[in-house]
Amino acid sequence: MHYTISDYIQDIVENALEAGSVYTTVEIQEQDGFLTVRVADTGKGMSPEEVTKALDPYGTSESKHPNRKVGLGLPFLVQCIESLKGEFHIHSEPGKGTSVYFRVPLTHIDAPPIGNLAETFRQILTYPGTHEIRIRRSRDKDSYTLLRSELWEALGDLESVGSQALLKEYLESQESALITEGVPQ
Amino acid sequence: MAKMTLEELKKLRESKKRELEKREITGKDIEIIVGMATCGIAAGAKQTLSAFLNELEAQNLSNVLVRQTGCMGYCYAEPTVEIRMPGMPDIIYGKVDPETAVKIVRKHILGKVLINDHILDKPAADIMKK
Numbered sequence: 481m482h483y484t485i486s487d488y489i490q491d492i493v494e495n496a497l498e499a500g501s502v503y504t505t506v507e508i509q510e511q512d513g514f515l516t517v518r519v520a521d522t523g524k525g526m527s528p529e530e531v532t533k534a535l536d537p538y539g540t541s542e543s544k545h546p547n548r549k550v551g552l553g554l555p556f557l558v559q560c561i562e563s564l565k566g567e568f569h570i571h572s573e574p575g576k577g578t579s580v581y582f583r584v585p586l587t588h589i590d591a592p593p594i595g596n597l598a599e600t601f602r603q604i605l606t607y608p609g610t611h612e613i614r615i616r617r618s619r620d621k622d623s624y625t626l627l628r629s630e631l632w633e634a635l636g637d638l639e640s641v642g643s644q645a646l647l648k649e650y651l652e653s654q655e656s657a658l659i660t661e662g663v664p665q
Numbered sequence: 666m667a668k669m670t671l672e673e674l675k676k677l678r679e680s681k682k683r684e685l686e687k688r689e690i691t692g693k694d695i696e697i698i699v700g701m702a703t704c705g706i707a708a709g710a711k712q713t714l715s716a717f718l719n720e721l722e723a724q725n726l727s728n729v730l731v732r733q734t735g736c737m738g739y740c741y742a743e744p745t746v747e748i749r750m751p752g753m754p755d756i757i758y759g760k761v762d763p764e765t766a767v768k769i770v771r772k773h774i775l776g777k778v779l780i781n782d783h784i785l786d787k788p789a790a791d792i793m794k795k
Contacts, residue, residue: 634671646681
């Protein structure tokens with residue numbers, strides 16, 4: 481299992497990008513003690529049989545990883561959500577894309593920490609390629625939106641250490657502004 | 666911390682760029698690739714990636730490219746990291762925790778000495794991008 485909820489989110493986004501998604505949306509909403517996450521991609525999608533296989537820890541894609549017997553990305557997430565009695569949905573259509581939705585109670589005693597979202601966003605946004613990613617993060621009524629193309633344009637590139645350091649500063653400022661405003665003084 | 670706007674981010678980049686131009690540019694041909702699949706993330710690749718970025722920034726190696734990739738097929742030795750740079754063989758290091766990441770920057774990249782305990786393999790032909 482992964483250590484934080486951010487790790488699960490990053491794992492799903494990595495799946496989306498590996499499936500060739502050109503436009504991926506990530507929505508993360510924190511409200512009334514619940515965290516709701518939705519990741520929708522325009523990748524190659526899966527048939528119902530492939531979805532069943534993706535949810536089975538002993539199922540994996542022959543084309544993605546030949547000779548492998550396990551695939552643990554989604555099963556880890558499902559196991560975590562089941563232990564928290566949360567909600568999980570996956571919808572996929574071949575040629576159209578996949579969307580994954582989950583909702584977990586953050587107050588549950590077994591709920592993992594959310595983790596460092598600013599750092600997770602930086603890693604999601606700097607994954608190589610020319611695809612677009614739109615991230616919307618909200619906490620109660622406050623929110624911010626990130627668009628990969630806008631950040632790329634502002635920084636010139638997303639791969640050099642210099643750009644990634646500036647991106648970190650930017651993302652941390654977005655996240656910390658959200659937290660101070662969201663918590664009653 | 667005040668919320669930064671995209672305009673401010675652009676300005677910050679311009680000022681950093683000017684600062685960089687004054688310094689001798691190093692690290693332009695150096696590439697670090699970190700495996701970030703389920704296995705990598707579960708083994709702490711996110712912390713490893715952060716450690717690389719922090720150490721490279723601290724050593725003024727702002728031009729180094731730090732990339733992510735999927736699973737390299739060495740799930741048992743995650744986090745795995747591939748280093749490509751002139752004057753050194755292309756190499757994959759295994760079990761790279763944040764401490765080892767710092768060691769790689771200081772010894773492999775700056776000192777041009779291999780870190781023998783963590784050498785795993787040379788990159789497989791099918792994941793090499795020419």
